[in-house]
Amino acid sequence: MQPILSLENVYYSYHNLKGETPAIEGMSFQVMEGEFLAIVGPSGCGKSTLLSIISGLLKAEHGSLSFDPCLTIGYMLQHDHLFEWRTIYQNVILGLELNKNVTKENTDYVLQLLKDYGLYSFKDQKPSQLSGGMRQRAALIRTMAVKPELLLLDEPFSALDFQTRMTVSADIGNIIRNTGKTAILITHDLSEAITLADRVLVLSKRPSCVKYELNVSYDIERTSALSIRNTVQYQTYFNTLWKELSDDN
Numbered sequence: 649m650q651p652i653l654s655l656e657n658v659y660y661s662y663h664n665l666k667g668e669t670p671a672i673e674g675m676s677f678q679v680m681e682g683e684f685l686a687i688v689g690p691s692g693c694g695k696s697t698l699l700s701i702i703s704g705l706l707k708a709e710h711g712s713l714s715f716d717p718c719l720t721i722g723y724m725l726q727h728d729h730l731f732e733w734r735t736i737y738q739n740v741i742l743g744l745e746l747n748k749n750v751t752k753e754n755t756d757y758v759l760q761l762l763k764d765y766g767l768y769s770f771k772d773q774k775p776s777q778l779s780g781g782m783r784q785r786a787a788l789i790r791t792m793a794v795k796p797e798l799l800l801l802d803e804p805f806s807a808l809d810f811q812t813r814m815t816v817s818a819d820i821g822n823i824i825r826n827t828g829k830t831a832i833l834i835t836h837d838l839s840e841a842i843t844l845a846d847r848v849l850v851l852s853k854r855p856s857c858v859k860y861e862l863n864v865s866y867d868i869e870r871t872s873a874l875s876i877r878n879t880v881q882y883q884t885y886f887n888t889l890w891k892e893l894s895d896d897n
C-alpha cells in the first residue's frame with residue numbers, strides 16, 4: 649500500500665488580539681491508500697483544525713504535508729447542510745453543478761448511488777421530509793458524487809440519536825469500505841472509531857500531536873455494528889483507547 653497523504657512535523661497556531669493559541673504541535677502520520685483512519689482526542693485538542701489543514705482551508709505554519717496534487721478530496725461535516733429549497737436530487741448533484749460537471753455519466757452514477765443507499769424513491773422530496781439518518785446518507789451521496797479519492801469526515805454522525813447513529817455509521821462505513829475509498833474520520837466516540845476504522849490515532853490534549861496508534865482488525869466481517877461490539881477484540885481495543893485518553897488528564 650502507498651501513502652496517499654503524509655504529514656511531517658506539522659505546527660499550527662491561531663492568532664488573534666488576545667494572543668496565540670497553539671493548536672497542533674509536531675504532528676506526523678501517514679494515511680495509506682484505501683485505509684480507513686479514525687482520529688480521536690480530547691475536545692478542543694485540534695481535530696477539526698487538522699482536517700482544515702489537510703483540506704487546504706488552513707495552511708500549516710511549519711512542517712510538511714505531502715500528497716498527489718491531483719488528489720480529489722471530499723469533506724463531510726457534522727451537519728448535513730442540505731438546502732431546503734432544493735430536492736434531494738438537486739442537493740446531491742450540487743458539487744457536480746459547482747464543478748460544471750453535470751454529464752450523463754455523472755448523473756447516472758448519482759442515480760445509482762441513490763438506489764444503492766435506499767434514497768431513490770425520495771429523490772424528489774425536500775430534505776425536511778427525510779429522517780436524520782436519510783439526510784446524512786444524502787450528504788454522503790453529495791460528497792461521493794464528485795468521486796473523491798480521499799474522504800474527510802468531521803464527526804458526521806454526532807447530530808444523530810444513538811440508535812440511528814449506530815445503524816447509519818455502520819451503513820456509511822460499509823459503503824466507504826466497499827468502494828475502496830481512503831477515509832479520515834474525526835470522532836470523539838471511541839466505539840465508532842474502533843467499529844469503523846482500520847487504524848485509530850489518539851491525539852494528546854492541545855497543542856496536539858499523535859500520542860498513540862492502534863491497529864484494528866476483527867476475525868468477523870464488519871457487516872453489523874452490534875456483532876463487532878460483542879467481540880473480545882472490540883472490548884480490548886475500547887479499554888486500550890479509554891486508558892490512553894484518560895491518561896491525558
Ligand code: ADP
Pocket residue numbers: 662663664669670671689690691692693694695696697698854
Ligand atoms: P477539536 O476539533 O479537537 O474540538 P479544534 O480544532 O476545533 O478542536 O480547536 C483546537 C483549539 O483551537 C481549541 O482550543 C479552540 O479553542 C482553538 N481555536 C479553534 N478555532 C480558533 C480560532 N478561530 N481562533 C482562536 N482559537 C481557535
